[in-house]
Amino acid sequence: xxxxxxxxxxxxxxxxxxxxxxxxxxxxxxxxxxxxxxxxxxxxxxxxxxxxxxxxxxxxxxxxxxxxxxxxxxxxxxxxxxxxxxxxxxxxxxxxxxxxxxxxxxxxxxxxxxxxxxxxxxxxxxxxxxxxxxxxxxxxxxxxxxxxxxxxxxxxxxxxxxxxxxxxxxxxxxxxxxxxxxxxxxxxxxxxxxxxxxxxxxxxxxxxxxxxxxxxxxxxxxxxxxxxxxxxxxxxxxxxxxxxxxxxxxxxxxxxxxxxxxxxxxxxxxxxxxxxxxxxxxxxxxxxxxxxxxxxxxxxxxxxxxxxxxxxxxxxxxxxxxxxxxxxxxxxxxxxxxxxxxxxxxxxxxxxxxxxxxxxxxxxxxxxxxxxxxxxxxxxxxxxxxxxxxxxxxxxxxxxxxxxxxxxxxxxxxxxxxxxxxxxxxxxxxxxxxxxxxxxxxxxxxxxxxxxxxxxxxxxxxxxxxxxxxxxxxxxxxxxxxxxxxxxxxxxxxxxxxxxxxxxxxxxxxxxxxxxxxxxxxxxxxxxxxxxxxxxxxxxxxxxxxxxxxxxxxxxxxxxxxxxxxxxxxxxxxxxxxxxxxxxxxxxxxxx
Amino acid sequence: xxxxxxxxxxxxxxxxxxxxxxxxxxxxxxxxxxxxxxxxxxxxxxxxxxxxxxxxxxxxxxxxxxxxxxxxxxxxxxxxxxxxxxxxxxxxxxxxxxxxxxxxxxxxxxxxxxxxxxxxxxxxxxxxxxxxxxxxxxxxxxxxxxxxxxxxxxxxxxxxx
Numbered sequence: 001x002x003x004x005x006x007x008x009x010x011x012x013x014x015x016x017x018x019x020x021x022x023x024x025x026x027x028x029x030x031x032x033x034x035x036x037x038x039x040x041x042x043x044x045x046x047x048x049x050x051x052x053x054x055x056x057x058x059x060x061x062x063x064x065x066x067x068x069x070x071x072x073x074x075x076x077x078x079x080x081x082x083x084x085x086x087x088x089x090x091x092x093x094x095x096x097x098x099x100x101x102x103x104x105x106x107x108x109x110x111x112x113x114x115x116x117x118x119x120x121x122x123x124x125x126x127x128x129x130x131x132x133x134x135x136x137x138x139x140x141x142x143x144x145x146x147x148x149x150x151x152x153x154x155x156x157x158x159x160x161x162x163x164x165x166x167x168x169x170x171x172x173x174x175x176x177x178x179x180x181x182x183x184x185x186x187x188x189x190x191x192x193x194x195x196x197x198x199x200x201x202x203x204x205x206x207x208x209x210x211x212x213x214x215x216x217x218x219x220x221x222x223x224x225x226x227x228x229x230x231x232x233x234x235x236x237x238x239x240x241x242x243x244x245x246x247x248x249x250x251x252x253x254x255x256x257x258x259x260x261x262x263x264x265x266x267x268x269x270x271x272x273x274x275x276x277x278x279x280x281x282x283x284x285x286x287x288x289x290x291x292x293x294x295x296x297x298x299x300x301x302x303x304x305x306x307x308x309x310x311x312x313x314x315x316x317x318x319x320x321x322x323x324x325x326x327x328x329x330x331x332x333x334x335x336x337x338x339x340x341x342x343x344x345x346x347x348x349x350x351x352x353x354x355x356x357x358x359x360x361x362x363x364x365x366x367x368x369x370x371x372x373x374x375x376x377x378x379x380x381x382x383x384x385x386x387x388x389x390x391x392x393x394x395x396x397x398x399x400x401x402x403x404x405x406x407x408x409x410x411x412x413x414x415x416x417x418x419x420x421x422x423x424x425x426x427x428x429x430x431x432x433x434x435x436x437x438x439x440x441x442x443x444x445x446x447x448x449x450x451x452x453x454x455x456x457x458x459x460x461x462x463x464x465x466x467x468x469x470x471x472x473x474x475x476x477x478x479x480x481x482x483x484x485x486x487x488x489x490x491x492x493x494x495x496x497x498x499x500x501x502x503x504x505x506x507x508x509x510x511x512x513x514x515x516x517x518x519x520x521x522x523x524x525x526x527x528x529x530x531x532x533x534x535x536x537x538x539x540x541x542x543x544x545x546x547x548x549x550x551x552x553x554x555x556x557x558x559x560x561x562x563x564x565x566x567x568x569x570x571x572x573x574x575x576x577x578x579x580x581x582x583x584x585x586x587x588x589x590x591x592x
Numbered sequence: 593x594x595x596x597x598x599x600x601x602x603x604x605x606x607x608x609x610x611x612x613x614x615x616x617x618x619x620x621x622x623x624x625x626x627x628x629x630x631x632x633x634x635x636x637x638x639x640x641x642x643x644x645x646x647x648x649x650x651x652x653x654x655x656x657x658x659x660x661x662x663x664x665x666x667x668x669x670x671x672x673x674x675x676x677x678x679x680x681x682x683x684x685x686x687x688x689x690x691x692x693x694x695x696x697x698x699x700x701x702x703x704x705x706x707x708x709x710x711x712x713x714x715x716x717x718x719x720x721x722x723x724x725x726x727x728x729x730x731x732x733x734x735x736x737x738x739x740x741x742x743x744x745x746x747x748x749x750x751x752x753x
Contacts (some may be wrong), residue, residue, distance in 0.1 A: 009720065010737075013728075048724050192721075195681045196723055197719070198719070201721045273664075275664035275665075290620050291619055291620045291624075353686070354686070358723055358724040358726070393681070577693075
C-alpha cells in the first residue's frame with residue numbers, strides 16, 4: 001500500500017510536509033511503517049483542492065487534507081479498508097462523493113504526457129523514475145538509432161516548441177546538428193516568467209529526470225556533450241530536486257562520461273536566473289548565462305549557429321523536453337495521432353483566476369476553451385458570468401465568449417488575436433475591467449522591458465500612460481486611435497519577442513471589448529466598477545437604517561449621519577476602498 | 593542608490609573574495625557570484641560590488657549594470673521580515689492590489705521600502721506559482737494563501753514580538 005502526498009509548491013504552502021510527518025508517525029504507532037509507504041510526489045494538478053493525498057492501490061483521491069486528518073485515514077482506510085468520505089471530492093453537479101480521480105470532471109478530459117509522472121513518483125528517487133520506463137528512451141536512441149534517425153522521429157511526431165513560439169522541435173535540432181563546432185550546448189529554458197504560469201515548475205518539481213533524459217537525447221542528436229538548465233532563482237524547490245536528480249543520474253552513470261558504455265558523454269549543469277522576464281527570450285537567456293545583462297540581440301545569428309560562448313546552442317523549453325521520451329518510446333505516429341493538423345500532442349495549461357478548479361492541466365491540442373473552462377475548470381467562481389480568458393501572458397491576448405468553441409492550437413489562438421504562450425490561462429469574470437487588465441499587463445512590460453530598443457522602452461511606457469489616462473476618465477477618442485497606432489508600430493519595430501508581442505493585450509481588448517473602452521472615454525464610467533477614479537459610492541437613503549456600521553468602519557471618516565437616520569458619504573474625502581459596502585448588511589450602499 | 597557608506601570589515605572582504613575564488617574568479621560566473629554574495633550579506637551595496645569587480649577583473653560599472661538589471665538583486669537592505677505580495681495575474685484578478693494597499697496603509701511604507709525600525713520591508717513579486725492559493729503573500733519563506741485585506745493585520749501580528 002502507498003500513500004502519496006502532493007509536494008508541489010501550492011500544497012507545501014498548505015503544510016503537506018507536516019502531513020507526511022503525521023502519516024509516518026501514525027503508521028509507526030500502528031506498527032505499519034513497513035507495510036505502507038508514504039511518498040511525497042510532484043504536483044497532482046488539482047491545486048484548488050490541495051493538499052491532495054492519494055492512496056494506492058485503490059486510487060482513492062483525498063482533497064484538502066489537514067495534518068490532523070492523517071490519523072483518521074490510517075485508522076479507517078489503511079486499517080479497516082473504509083474510505084473517509086468527508087475528505088473525498090464532492091462532485092458539485094451530482095452532489096456525490098467521487099473517490100477515483102478518473103471520474104472527476106477535472107481529470108476526465110486530460111491526457112498526461114508531459115506530466116505523466118507528476119503525482120505518481122517520488123521525484124527525489126531515480127529508481128521510481130526508472131520503474132516507469134525512465135532512461136529507456138536514451139538507451140533505445142543510443143543503441144538503435146543514429147542522430148539523424150532520432151531527429152527524424154521528432155520531426156515526424158510534429159512536436160513544436162512549448163515555450164510559446166511553436167517552432168518545430170525536430171527542425172531546430174536538425175539545424176543545430178548541421179553546424180560544425182568543437183563544442184555545442186543543449187540549453188533547457190526554465191525561466192518561466194509569465195505571471196500565472198507554473199507548468200515548467202511543476203514538471204521540474206515532479207519529474208526532473210524526464211528533462212535530464214530528454215536533454216541527453218538532444219545532446220546525442222546535435223552532437224553536444226554539455227547541457228545547461230537556466231532556472232529561476234525563485235523556484236528553490238525545483239532547483240533542489242534538479243540537483244538531487246543530477247547527482248543520482250551521475251551516480252547511475254546516466255549522466256557523465258561514456259553513458260551506458262556507448263561512448264556518448266553528456267552532463268548537465270544549472271545556471272540561475274535573477275528575476276528578469278526578458279531572459280525567457282533565447283538570446284537574452286544566453287547572455288544572462290554568460291554573466292551579462294540579459295539583453296536580447298538581433299537574430300540572425302540564431303543560437304543554433306552562435307549561442308552560448310559563441311558556440312552552436314539548442315534552446316528548448318522544459319515542457320518541450322518533457323514530451324521527448326514518450327515520443328521515442330511510443331513512436332512518432334502515436335504522438336501525431338493526438339492533436340490537430342498542425343499542432344500535435346498535448347499542452348499543459350496553468351488554469352487560474354476566477355475559476356472553480358484552479359490547477360495544472362494537460363489536454364490534447366484541439367480541445368475547446370469551453371471544455372477547458374467549464375468542464376475541467378468547473379466554471380466560474382461564485383456563479384458569476386464568464387467574461388474573458390487571457391492566454392499567453394503579457395504577450396497574449398484576451399479572448400471572449402465568441403472564442404469559446406474554437407479548437408485550441410498554436411495557429412488558431414494567433415488567428416484569434418492571442419497566442420499559446422507558455423500556457424498560462426487566466427479566467428476573468430464580469431467584475432474585471434478589461435482596460436485595467438490591459439494596463440496591468442503594460443505595467444508588467446514597462447517594468448520588464450530591458451531598455452535596449454526604443455520602441456519597447458519608450459513605446460510601452462506611452463501605451464501605459466494612455467491606458468492610465470483612460471482608467472482615470474481623462475481619455476479622449478483620439479487616445480483610442482493613438483493606442484492602436486502605437487501598438488502596431490511597437491509590434492513592427494521592437495527588437496525581440498517581448499516588445500513585438502507586448503501590445504497584444506491592448507490590441508485584443510480593443511478588438512474584443514471596444515465598448516468598455518468607449519464607456520470609459522465617453523460616459524466616464526467603468527462598467528465593471530474597478531476603476532476607482534470613475535466610481536462614486538452612494539448610500540440609498542431608502543435602504544439605510546442608520547446602523548452606523550459603515551461610518552464606524554470608514555478608514556477616513558467620510559461617512560456621517562445620525563443614529564437610526566440615513567447616512568451620507570462625502571465623496572471629496574472618500575478613498576473608495578469599499579470597506580463600507582462590505583460592512584453594510586442592508587445593501588444600502590452602491591457604486592455609481 | 594543609497595548614499596550611506598558601508599564600511600566592510602576585513603572578514604567580510606575575505607568572505608567575498610572566497611566566494612569569487614570558488615568560481616575561479618571567472619567573470620562569466622558573475623551572476624552566480626552575486627547570488628551567493630547576496631545570500632551572505634542580504635544585499636549588494638556599492639562597496640561589495642567594488643570588491644567583486646576587483647576580484648573578477650571587470651569594471652565596477654559592469655557589476656553595477658548586472659545588479660541593477662535583475663530584480664532579484666537589491667542594493668538596499670531588506671527588513672528583518674521581508675514581505676512580498678504576489679502581483680502575478682492570478683493574484684491580481686483575485687484582489688492582490690487591495691491586500692498590497694492594506695500592507696502599505698498599516699506599515700506606512702511604499703513598495704520597496706522598509707519600516708523605520710527595520711522590521712518589515714514591503715515588495716511585490718511576480719508569481720510564485722501557487723496560483724491555487726491566490727492572492728498569495730510571502731513573509732520570508734512562509735507562504736500565506738487566500739489572503740484578504742482583513743487578514744493582513746493577523747499576518748503582521750504573527751511577527752509582533
